[in-house]
Amino acid sequence: MSSSHALKMRLAPWALLSVSAAWGMAFVVMKDAIERQSVNNFLFTRFSLAVIVMIALKPSVNRQFDRDLILRAGSAGICLGLGYIFQTLGLARTGAAITGFVTGLYVVFTPLLAYFFLKERLTKLIWACVFIATVGLGLLSIRGFSVGIGEMLVLASAFFFAAHIIALGKWSSGRDVYAMTIVQLAMCALLSGLASIPEGYSAPPDYGVWAVVVFTAVVCTAVAFVVQTWSQAHMTTTKVAVILTMEVVFAALFAIIFGGERLTLQATLGGLMVLTAMFMIVLKEE
Numbered sequence: 001m002s003s004s005h006a007l008k009m010r011l012a013p014w015a016l017l018s019v020s021a022a023w024g025m026a027f028v029v030m031k032d033a034i035e036r037q038s039v040n041n042f043l044f045t046r047f048s049l050a051v052i053v054m055i056a057l058k059p060s061v062n063r064q065f066d067r068d069l070i071l072r073a074g075s076a077g078i079c080l081g082l083g084y085i086f087q088t089l090g091l092a093r094t095g096a097a098i099t100g101f102v103t104g105l106y107v108v109f110t111p112l113l114a115y116f117f118l119k120e121r122l123t124k125l126i127w128a129c130v131f132i133a134t135v136g137l138g139l140l141s142i143r144g145f146s147v148g149i150g151e152m153l154v155l156a157s158a159f160f161f162a163a164h165i166i167a168l169g170k171w172s173s174g175r176d177v178y179a180m181t182i183v184q185l186a187m188c189a190l191l192s193g194l195a196s197i198p199e200g201y202s203a204p205p206d207y208g209v210w211a212v213v214v215f216t217a218v219v220c221t222a223v224a225f226v227v228q229t230w231s232q233a234h235m236t237t238t239k240v241a242v243i244l245t246m247e248v249v250f251a252a253l254f255a256i257i258f259g260g261e262r263l264t265l266q267a268t269l270g271g272l273m274v275l276t277a278m279f280m281i282v283l284k285e286e
Contacts, residue, residue, distance in 0.1 A: 016231040016243045019224045024250025026220045027100050028259045030091060033204075033212040039088045041202055042213065043192035047081075049217035051186050054178070057226070064179035073180040076167035077187025079160050084188055085195065087157035094150030095261050100251025101136075101271045102154040107245060107278040108133045109162030117166060125280065133277035139270025181225045245278045 034042050055061065083106075091099045108130055114120040137155070164184075172180060193201075204210040252271065255261040263271070 012231040013243060015227050017246060019227050019231075020244055020246040021250045022220045022224055023247045024100060024252075025254050026216050027091065027251040028254045029212050029215060030088065031259060033209045034088060034092050036206070037202065037204055037209050038196070038199055039085070039092060040192045040195040040199070042204075042209075043084055043088060044189055044196055044201065045204060045213050046217045046221065047084075047185050047189035047192060049213065050221035051182055051189060053218055053222040054182050054185070054226070057222070058178060061176070061179050061182060064176040065183070069175050069179060070183055072167075072171040072175070073183035074187050076164055076171065076180070077184035078191065079164035079167055080184050081188035081191035083157045083160035083164060085157075085192060086153050086160060090150045090153030090155075090157060092150070093153065094148055095255065095259075098151065098267065098271075099154050100248040100255070101274050102151055103158050103161070104245060104248040104274055104278055105133055105137065105155065105158040106161035106165065109159050110165050113162050113166045114169070118170065129277040129280045132273050132280070136270045136273025136277065139266050139273065178226070185221065185225075245275070248275065248278075 030042070087099065087103055090102075111120065111122060111126050112130065115122045137151075168180075204213050248271070252263065256263065
């Protein structure tokens, strides 16, 4: 092994951890922004800017677009776009920490969808994880005898994020990852743009919201996907999955430090159960 390759293998986990931190921070900084700009307008601006940045970073990617890639990546992008729309709608109605925890359930939904659509076998361990995560979600979401609409919207986003993972697992092999990412983000921009039509498009109202848009578009979307793609070339997929689950931990941490949120004992226990289920899923032996 060359010294250069060894260095990349040492740096890759830390680079991916920075992606998790950026995504966790996104929950907190978006909370205030989507109170001043509509969800769909915010997402349309974010994803459009991300696509522009990615193409600007690698103009040669335009040669990779063909009918097959656009069709399959576009289908995956529909799942991704719906995931982001439901997630942001939920974030507007619940706390950033809880949004981060519930979003993480995509790690549990993924093997379930893989069983039904890819015919992958479900083990007793996976069923145990589903049960633990479900109980944890109840502790996080149930208020008295009712379930908050915000948590349910975020849960729907977790489902669509899982569907996106399944779509990529089926279609990404042998295709240009960078080009597929651009098509998916473009589809996200299209969906949020269509959803904005009834209310009309309004640009970010002030410098504060623009700063959040730029941060989430450039750091949390464009750069994050580039870093993730690079990191995965030097790491095992299991290790990647474990590190990316740190997103929910960062979301809770940043919500407490910067968002002024307080986690109750019930929510803390629920979050720990969801985290336990996620780690059991990604660390399971095949």
